[in-house]
Amino acid sequence: MRRVSRIAVAGVATAALAVTVSACGSSSSESSSSSSSSSGTSKGIGLAYDVGGKGDQSFNDAAYAGLVKAEKDLGVSGRDVEPQDNESDADKVQRLETLARSGYNPVIGVGFAYAPAVKEAAAKFPKITFGIIDDNTITASNVADMVFHEEQSSYLAGVTAALTTKSNTVGFVGGVDVPLIHKFAAGFEQGVKDTKKGVTVKTQYLTQTPAQGGFASPDKGEAAADGQIEAGADVVFAAAGLSGQGVIKSAAAHKVWAIGVDSDQYNQAALAKYKPYILTSALKNVAGAVYDLSKSVIKDKKPLSGEIRGSLSNGAVGLADSNPTFKNNATLQAALAKAEAGIKDGTIKVKTS
Structure with a gap:
């Protein structure tokens, strides 16, 4: 059975x-x-x-x-x-x-x-x-x-971005314009908007299909992040697979924050030189x-x-807390705890599109 x-x-x-x-x-x-x-x-x-x-x-x-x-x-x-x-x-x-x-x-x-x-x-x-x-x-x-439930961890990433931004502009870079990545974008934007009014979310998808390299082109990710940062974004969240490395590289070059995805990118050896600029990562197990x-x-x-x-309820999605700047921010952690509790008890309904 x-x-x-x-x-x-x-x-x-x-x-x-x-x-x-x-x-x-x-x-x-x-x-x-x-x-x-x-x-x-x-x-x-x-x-x-x-x-x-x-x-x-x-x-x-x-x-x-x-x-x-x-x-x-x-x-x-x-x-x-x-x-x-x-x-x-x-x-x-x-x-x-x-x-x-x-x-x-x-x-x-x-x-x-x-x-x-x-x-x-x-x-x-x-x-x-x-x-x-x-x-x-x-x-x-x-x-x-x-x-x-990628939208749930992305919501928490949005809360983080909203409470971190100083420019009141944040960015989202999605690898491919497909429903799966729309979940990341929707949750992130909702988390930002629910947390701090007046913050602009700039959203960009790298390609229309996976075959066009949206998940496999760090240069595309870097170019997209460059554009968003030059337009004022000081926190950029990437849900773009390998292309996300380019987003992180761009964030480090401009000395702004990146939010990674899927793995704890702060602790990835290949990204070690960028880790001072990786605030957290939206994880899924x-x-x-x-x-x-x-x-x-x-x-x-x-x-x-x-x-x-x-989901958040069974511990399979969440945010990485390896970066001490993120982990030791008491105001941020209190807001995240409140948001997580709301998602778990249903008082916060996170959008998927």
């Missing part, structure tokens, strides 16, 4: 691996043996990255951190596979099917772009558990749809989602399925 469970918080750290090449994408790690997938048993965890790949210090790296923790705690190996430029849904299907055929279970697609591929592959391998992050459109007994699904298959033998949604 499959069961639906909420995502638990898992504290995990990101590490680096060397990259090799496989037939369906570049793979960072791979078990040395091969086995049939017909029994549904597992030789490890298969992870297929979204646009931008590993090293984005954000969304994909959060998924990788969950893989690393699962490998360590569950005593299994994993194989993580990079995306290719301009790939099709058929390429994604091949990638997932290769992982399933090789005996990896679960097989996880990182990002909503994997939805058609996960649906097709899951139908062909009914004894393998598939997971997809940031999509809940697949209804199948062997698929876990791992989604989040992608690492925990990967870990929990893997544990349910490999250790518990009760694979999760259906919609699994992370």
Whole structure:
């Protein structure tokens, strides 16, 4: 019997691996043996990255951190596979099917772009558990749809921006103009407006589709942030994957605040030189989602399925408090505690668009 469970918080750290090449994408790690997938048993965890790949210090790296923790705690190996430029849904299907055929279970697609591929592959391998992050459109007994209330953590980011800005202008940079990123934008703007009247929110999306590089182009993120900062923004929140690194770079160059996303970007080694300008990050526990699904298959033998949604109430979204400037601001922390309580008890209804 499959069961639906909420995502638990898992504290995990990101590490680096060397990259090799496989037939369906570049793979960072791979078990040395091969086995049939017909029994549904597992030789490890298969992870297929979204646009931008590993090293984005954000969304994909959060998924990788969950893989690393699962490998360590569950005593299994994993194989993580990079995306290719301009790939099709058929390429994604091949990638997932290769992982399933090789005996990896679960097989996880990182990002909503994997939805058609996960649906097709899951139908062909009914004894393998598939997971997809940031999509809940697949209804199948062997698929876990791992989604989040991103608008809730973004609301808190908006509260933070409103109480931090001195220019009364803040910015939002979204990677791609799609419903998922609209949730970040909507929550952020509402948090700003509810907290401090008269603050202007400048919003910009980098591209219309993922294929145009909105999640994978730091130069686009930097240019967008440059424009917003030159127009007066002194706090900029990015929900743009790898492109967000450019936003953070721009904020540091102009000596204003950046708010990161998905991972605690203040603590990402690759962003260390910018950390004095990373105020906080709007987190979602992608690492925990990967870990929990893997544990349910490999250790518990009760694979999760259906919609699994992370929220403030179950601890799967929130704000990072690594930066002492953020953590030790008593006025800000009191406002955030009040806002979080309001979201949890329903007195604050956060918009998603």
